[in-house]
Amino acid sequence: MTNSRHNIREIRADRGTTLKAKSWLTEAPLRMLMNNLDPDVAENPHELVVYGGIGRAARTWEDFDRIVAALTDLNEDETLMVQSGKPVGVFRTHKDAPRVLIANSNLVPHWATWDHFNELDKKGLAMYGQMTAGSWIYIGTQGIVQGTYETFVEAGRQHYQGNLTGKWILTGGLGGMGGAQPLAAVMAGACCLAVECDETRIDFRLRTRYVDEKAKTLDEALEMIDRWTKAGEAKSVGLIGNAAEIFPELVRRMKAGGPRPDIVTDQTSAHDPIHGYLPLGWSIAEWRAKQESDPKAVAAAARAAMRIHVEAMVDFWNAGVPTLDYGNNIRQVAKEEGFENAFAFPGFVPAYIRPLFCRGIGPFRWAALSGDPEDIYKTDAKVKELLPDNAHLHNWLDMARERIAFQGLPARICWVGLGDRHRLGLAFNEMVRNGELKAPIVIGRDHLDSGSVASPNRETEAMKDGSDAVSDWPLLNALLNCASGATWVSLHHGGGVGMGFSQHSGMVICCDGSEEADRRVERVLWNDPATGVMRHADAGYDIALDCAREKGLRLPGILGN
Amino acid sequence: MTNSRHNIREIRADRGTTLKAKSWLTEAPLRMLMNNLDPDVAENPHELVVYGGIGRAARTWEDFDRIVAALTDLNEDETLMVQSGKPVGVFRTHKDAPRVLIANSNLVPHWATWDHFNELDKKGLAMYGQMTAGSWIYIGTQGIVQGTYETFVEAGRQHYQGNLTGKWILTGGLGGMGGAQPLAAVMAGACCLAVECDETRIDFRLRTRYVDEKAKTLDEALEMIDRWTKAGEAKSVGLIGNAAEIFPELVRRMKAGGPRPDIVTDQTSAHDPIHGYLPLGWSIAEWRAKQESDPKAVAAAARAAMRIHVEAMVDFWNAGVPTLDYGNNIRQVAKEEGFENAFAFPGFVPAYIRPLFCRGIGPFRWAALSGDPEDIYKTDAKVKELLPDNAHLHNWLDMARERIAFQGLPARICWVGLGDRHRLGLAFNEMVRNGELKAPIVIGRDHLDSGSVASPNRETEAMKDGSDAVSDWPLLNALLNCASGATWVSLHHGGGVGMGFSQHSGMVICCDGSEEADRRVERVLWNDPATGVMRHADAGYDIALDCAREKGLRLPGILGN
Ligand SMILES: NC(=O)c1ccc[n+]([C@@H]2O[C@H](COP(=O)([O-])OP(=O)(O)OC[C@H]3O[C@@H](n4cnc5c(N)ncnc54)[C@H](O)[C@@H]3O)[C@@H](O)[C@H]2O)c1
Numbered sequence A, B: 001m002t003n004s005r006h007n008i009r010e011i012r013a014d015r016g017t018t019l020k021a022k023s024w025l026t027e028a029p030l031r032m033l034m035n036n037l038d039p040d041v042a043e044n045p046h047e048l049v050v051y052g053g054i055g056r057a058a059r060t061w062e063d064f065d066r067i068v069a070a071l072t073d074l075n076e077d078e079t080l081m082v083q084s085g086k087p088v089g090v091f092r093t094h095k096d097a098p099r100v101l102i103a104n105s106n107l108v109p110h111w112a113t114w115d116h117f118n119e120l121d122k123k124g125l126a127m128y129g130q131m132t133a134g135s136w137i138y139i140g141t142q143g144i145v146q147g148t149y150e151t152f153v154e155a156g157r158q159h160y161q162g163n164l165t166g167k168w169i170l171t172g173g174l175g176g177m178g179g180a181q182p183l184a185a186v187m188a189g190a191c192c193l194a195v196e197c198d199e200t201r202i203d204f205r206l207r208t209r210y211v212d213e214k215a216k217t218l219d220e221a222l223e224m225i226d227r228w229t230k231a232g233e234a235k236s237v238g239l240i241g242n243a244a245e246i247f248p249e250l251v252r253r254m255k256a257g258g259p260r261p262d263i264v265t266d267q268t269s270a271h272d273p274i275h276g277y278l279p280l281g282w283s284i285a286e287w288r289a290k291q292e293s294d295p296k297a298v299a300a301a302a303r304a305a306m307r308i309h310v311e312a313m314v315d316f317w318n319a320g321v322p323t324l325d326y327g328n329n330i331r332q333v334a335k336e337e338g339f340e341n342a343f344a345f346p347g348f349v350p351a352y353i354r355p356l357f358c359r360g361i362g363p364f365r366w367a368a369l370s371g372d373p374e375d376i377y378k379t380d381a382k383v384k385e386l387l388p389d390n391a392h393l394h395n396w397l398d399m400a401r402e403r404i405a406f407q408g409l410p411a412r413i414c415w416v417g418l419g420d421r422h423r424l425g426l427a428f429n430e431m432v433r434n435g436e437l438k439a440p441i442v443i444g445r446d447h448l449d450s451g452s453v454a455s456p457n458r459e460t461e462a463m464k465d466g467s468d469a470v471s472d473w474p475l476l477n478a479l480l481n482c483a484s485g486a487t488w489v490s491l492h493h494g495g496g497v498g499m500g501f502s503q504h505s506g507m508v509i510c511c512d513g514s515e516e517a518d519r520r521v522e523r524v525l526w527n528d529p530a531t532g533v534m535r536h537a538d539a540g541y542d543i544a545l546d547c548a549r550e551k552g553l554r555l556p557g558i559l560g561n
């Protein structure tokens, strides 16, 4: 088992227009599977791990090889079934059906725990698919930058008339995901002060230009923020320090008439009290040592510090500063530590993402199978042409081109919604057909999207009607994408928040330039976000109800039409 | 809410060839939805309840009306989405896609409990779909008769060279489902002694000819059994009595050289200790009264009696008598009552049904949309013609025609597997095309089938590889049926064993006589049972591996082909 999960081969997707598979519709999943394991994309490709701890692209290396063989050999009227990373069957379907159907880590609810999963995993019977790892459409860190950017932009829309110039965001943590924050803030037009206890993390982000400056003292950092905000310059600083100390100090200064942040959030790894959060007054060295020698003491001290950290966040909130939980569970810990009011400020989805989900807007993405960055730049230009009035989107595309290095096959992520996705898809397919692009484009999305996820602690937290845990929606989404002709469709359990806590579905469609693809693209890229509008309309959100009416959706039990 | 679930209308599906909908592919789900609520089919149609406690066909009567309207209006390239009995959307798909996609009572695992379901249900946000209730292919009690028949026939195959002549089956309970046992036993060629404490239940089964005789004493019943088995006559007797008293008495007599049953099972409602099982020494009247006044005392006394009952069953088992649990959870209760050895004898699925599942054999069924019984008789004849060597099947068809009254639209159930289902489907479609049948046929199955269910306490109990709780399989089954062109496809949670304990999928395909239907039928009715063979082959069952090789299935990760 362990052996068949380890391999030193280097996997990279083919580039160019020579096919290994029998058609682009099977070449596409083949290249995207391989791309997920590209050393520039995956976190630990030799163990088949793409991202998110143990999110894998295939169950074992033998399974990987057999998937590759099956895809290489697959006919245009056949469908490959992948069960938790293992290619279990090839069946006759038809040209308009998906070429690959995937189900990853689904467990009957009563047994849907990490313990049971681990037991199965040890026997070689399971694989954790995360979201885009096991469904072959992960494209590296661009996704988290864009998600964070959208969150900040939406906060700007709600609180600052869409203009973050001269504003600053206070946050904590510059780790794997959190490191995207200063860049995303700057792209959104804001300054950012990020408190990070580990100087090496700041230095890493300085090297990749995700953060602009480093500061050793709060005064130094605040001086920069003051200077930049006054100049209307969007820049970021990483401050070496402990958030549990700096946040309360900033509250004190604010109350005394000092500087006041315009948005407050946090991305320390509060979800893991042993390895994720530095206790107050501890050095990094002491922390690392005690993680081994006395993990319980670490957890207790970290949890106590988190409470102080959250108390400061609630103080900001009470002073009228927009404050949000970014999905690291820090409110829960503070509550368990006896801070009754820990949930005073909201999670990021209900606060900022849900209004987008109501219009089917979410992490739409595409990749160029040619491997040529020019193909993506051409699609960037096409997006601007087709969506001429979306200034934030234009801004994102410009900044992304400048600041974000491609990982693996060149790819782009863009938050667009119902009514736009299919137009972009049709335009890309046309560009493939007329030779503007060197090879086909695949279009997909994260499972964290409008109609594709039920996850009561994150994406479906605090739904208006209380339907947080109803998972009919992602299942229907997968079935409809299958019925509409997506190229591959997946159904997963446990992504993002772990076993027992989510069900979600993925889809990818290949624009091979054919007229058949036109029809499929039009259906899939309309229907997929439309299920999200439907799900939110059913829950009673006005934005979704308005959007459904405006787009002419037929929702019999919801709109009575 | 409650109001919109009550209505005194009488619903019956249209008969004949005049369509309300725009094509047979939408008329079919329309008639089958209505048929599920036919007063001759449904248990409580005014409350939309089809069977199984609260298994419904639509969430409310308004939803029913809107589903009817949507189906009536649906075009041949559109798909209706039904979310827990509510018609939430109509989307553009294509001709080969399903016309209806259904998801019922699915909940994110951590919240997948009756408590949470009931909370949602009270808010009008849920519906329990059971298996064929919410997926519109319930056909009345024929299903349970046939399932029980197949179980007994398979037991006969395994223990008595396929011949039950002169053998007798001992069981308990002649209720809603259990009442099928004497008829199924007789059809399988065996005699049956069924212990039932409530005389009115025996009388009801005498009237419908499901049981042949009634006895008031054990001696009287055993005299009949003796006479019938000696004469090689298959007949049944309902004995008024308490199973917890009669079973041990029979063990004593057997040990003393008295009569010895050939198969032992039980279908009292042991799963419900308050309403389901008469305590030892109690009268029916006392039992009913105390259910209200002192339910705890009832449960304690019932559970104690069940232990005695199971001890007797284990005695039979230890004496070499094939003994099986028929899914009423009686072993679990006995175990909780301190009887360590309660699980000595197996459940019916691992013992008798799994070998069938390994070949894709399960509860295949079809209904005549014409409403004309002659259409079913013609298909009966066609089945015999196409499967000339399956004596048990011929026997079933003959007995079913004679003994089972149609409920609602005439229908037939037949356990057939991979390689036969699509042949029957194609033949029926041909009969529709050439006018032999008056109108189209719909073909479906129970969710309790080879590839369509994960239910660790029943259908997937004790899988060879320990994969009981892996629910990737039913999800893949639904996706593949969708990709293959079934007319409607459904994904449910909690059927049979309740919230948290199962996930399963349904499919129905309409044979409208067209050549397009030929292609769909061939794909769907091959692929659907093939996923069952695949699932059991993956778990390591030799029968399934042999079947897969024999049928030429391509199972890359399993057979390496
Ligand atoms: N909701 C979402 O979609 C989403 C997305 C990404 C990440 N997250 C969550 O955000 C958190 C961060 O993710 P990550 O991948 O960046 O984790 P990570 O472990 O890579 O980074 C955490 C960083 O916080 C720093 N840190 C720890 N304690 C600190 C303290 N007291 N003061 C200042 N800095 C401290 C660490 O040095 C580290 O650099 C996680 O809890 C993750 O689950 C949520």
Ligand SMILES: NC(=O)c1ccc[n+]([C@@H]2O[C@H](COP(=O)([O-])OP(=O)(O)OC[C@H]3O[C@@H](n4cnc5c(N)ncnc54)[C@H](O)[C@@H]3O)[C@@H](O)[C@H]2O)c1
Binding pocket: B144, B172, B173, B174, B175, B176, B177, B178, B179, B195, B196, B197, B198, B201, B241, B242, B243, B244, B267, B268, B269, B270, B271, B272, B276, B277, B278, B279, B326, B327, B328, B329, B458
């Ligand atoms: N595994 C399956 O597929 C499957 C199928 C059908 C039923 N079942 C199970 O079988 C059981 C019976 O189902 P049902 O619908 O017939 O239930 P039911 O409640 O309608 O019938 C139970 C019968 O048992 C009788 N009974 C109760 N205690 C008795 C005793 N001590 N001695 C003799 N008779 C007694 C009752 O009078 C009643 O007639 C249930 O537990 C059900 O869950 C399982």
